[in-house]
Amino acid sequence: MITVFRRRALIGAATLGLLASTVVGGAGPASGGLPARWVGTWGTALTAASLGNTGSSLAGFNDQSIRQVVRISLGGEKVRLRFTNAYGTQPLSIGHVTVGLPATAGSAQLKPGSLREVTFGGSASTTVYKGADVLSDPVDLTVDAVSELAVTMYLPTATGPASWHWTARQASYVYAGDHAADETGAAPAATYNDFFYLAGVEVQTKTGLGTVVVLGDSVSDGSGATFGANSRWTDQLANRITSTFPALGDPGVINVSLAGNEVTRDGITLNSPALGESALARLDYDVLAQPGVRTVVVQLGVNDISFFNDPAARITDGLRQLAVQAKARGVRVVVATVGPFEGYSSWTADKEATRQAVNTWLRGSDAFDGLIDFDQLVRDPAAPTKLLPAYDSGDHIHPNDAGAAAIAAAVPLWLL
Template sequence: MINRRRAAAALAALGLLATTLVGAAGPASGGLPPRWVGTWGTALTAPSLANTGSSLNGFTDQSIRQLVRVSLGGQKVRLRFTNAYGTQPLTIGHATVGLPAAPGSPTLQPGSLREVTFNGSASTVVYKGAEVLSDPVDLPVAASQDLAVTLYLPTATGATSWHWTARQTSYVYAGDRAGDVDGSGQTAAYNHFYYLAGIEVLTPTGLGTVVVLGDSISDGSGSTLGANTRWPDYLASRITGTWPALADPGVLNLSLAGNQVTRDGSTLNSPALGDSALARLDDDVFSQPGVRTVIVELGINDVHLSGYPADRIIAGLRQLAIQAKDRGLRVVVATLGPFEGYSSWTADKEAVRQAVNAWLRGDNEFDGLLDFDQVLRDPAAPSKVLPAYDSGDHIHPNDTGAQALAAAVPLWLL
């Protein structure tokens, strides 16, 4: 439950903030000085040993066109690429960004394609374990705008840095197709992101970012492929549709399907599940541009995949909150949703889930609570997902369920 007095105070403070900002802005600028704010991001991991075709073997003399949807609009964009999990330097021979002609289309709107440069050069080398940030690109984008980012990789990349459950199609071509508006002729299409770690916008209105640190519930498992119907997508649309004009935060979804609070995916022989959330804090949360708030939606995989006891999961969640607050961030946590009917469910695991949720609903180190369990559960069978929200596997919400989760987030908490 949300304390109404706290809500009213927060809304009043937000109104005062907006008034103060407007009053402080100069008449020539009409607002705050522009600043770089994160508008899209994804968590990348080591390649999967089972995915030799693209993630492990990588690419040679090929282009990848990746479609993403930004949360916050801005005057210019810049792109962040990573070789965090590569085994050798990564050469980007040519990169572009443009606007898709239609949602999900690899063909671009005429006149929208822009060249991406790095320190003025059309190519760059991203060294092993490193990142590179592009030069600013003069491409105005609107809130909830789709972008197409194309990379040409001229030499063998070796092992990639990737996101294995993108819920978005990336298109692969032979040779350098970064400069092509026409997106036909692809040689492969994958439900993965490669190398692209983040997008920033230059904006006079964005006051920071909200990072979602989650698992498959937030990563979009169960949502419609290519439709941008993960609950953080719906949250981003709510924010830009209702937030005061001088306080729009970007929403960065740094979630990983299968991710756990206290266990690395590599210990399950599945590095694509990512390092534990505790190990991801520095790279996936604290390093994000303008991060102000973290939403933690984690713990169910510690229960159903690893069978860990409640005290271990609670200790891990406490550490997430303590470390984030030590960095000056607001930390909001979600309860663990129901999963009876899923293949790994047992009565003992249900008891652990209930114990973790009881702690989350009580006094703890978090600044706010999102009771996703209450949103998703069937009132007639509280250990099960409401049928109207069930994607069919009895643990992941469908698009309707994801929309309900986003609607349950009080914007003042952010």
């Protein structure tokens, strides 16, 4: 299987490489390399609460703690956390926050001695106003690349509806009372497959240089990936980036994909705000506002086809506009073709024709700095409208771990 790229992307990548060489070889700190800087190492897209109160998102929390385990991409010497109340209906009181290292993958139990108190302007508590974010003070905690962090926040008063991310593919643990300083993480009152309020993690690093942001749907969000295994294609891309020598200048990988997300329509159109606002509506906050963003990978379109059978022109016009806006801010744009989904419950021959039309346009367009042909990577050569059986998670639309690995392996790192 091959991946198609734009000639313009190759030229741009060569230029970037020369710039990187110039920066590294020029005047830097006495120890060599890049000066320490803050780089995004993890992030997620948050949405309004589920109308069905999934994960207690609509009811919110009251005198409860939430321990969330997140898998970062780049390592560093310090960390800081960003919390959001973007979709809340009132100010959010945060009474106590800690960060530590899980004892084992996905565990609520922390490694002894790894727990650190998190402050906000020197205070242990803070208020996140309606629609706003808050960034913590730096925390002295050395973290390795492609490792996990456990962030625990205590919410002392009723929060109202939560800002959350459904289908996290990772357990979050909820406790009664303040358990932020509890290393054991024992006896949670509930365990959810969701993230709450935590929007981003940054690390201070001398090797990282900017971030790559993935703006996608459930294929990138991890539907089809093994729960708790950090096997999304974006995770496996981070593995490649951080294991490739030399590490100097490596970008962080931030995945702001949302299951069910669409290019031009909001999730509320389907009575499901958890699907998020359209990609066009969330571009500024979820992508362009990320720290040091240098490239966005856009993987979208299948839901516009599957849910609504939108015409190809509506989808391609939306994708083109995403590129125009990102490039106007100096961000490179790499686009993915729409993968096959025959056998999925909503597939029809008409929708397949639309998918083919979108992909034909993407392969011939000069609107983007590069293209990754997801369709060609994961389709069955004997039945190109279907996923390759070895890559099929079972629902005929989402790649499994092996399919995700194939996608990650095909991404040219020089393009990022």
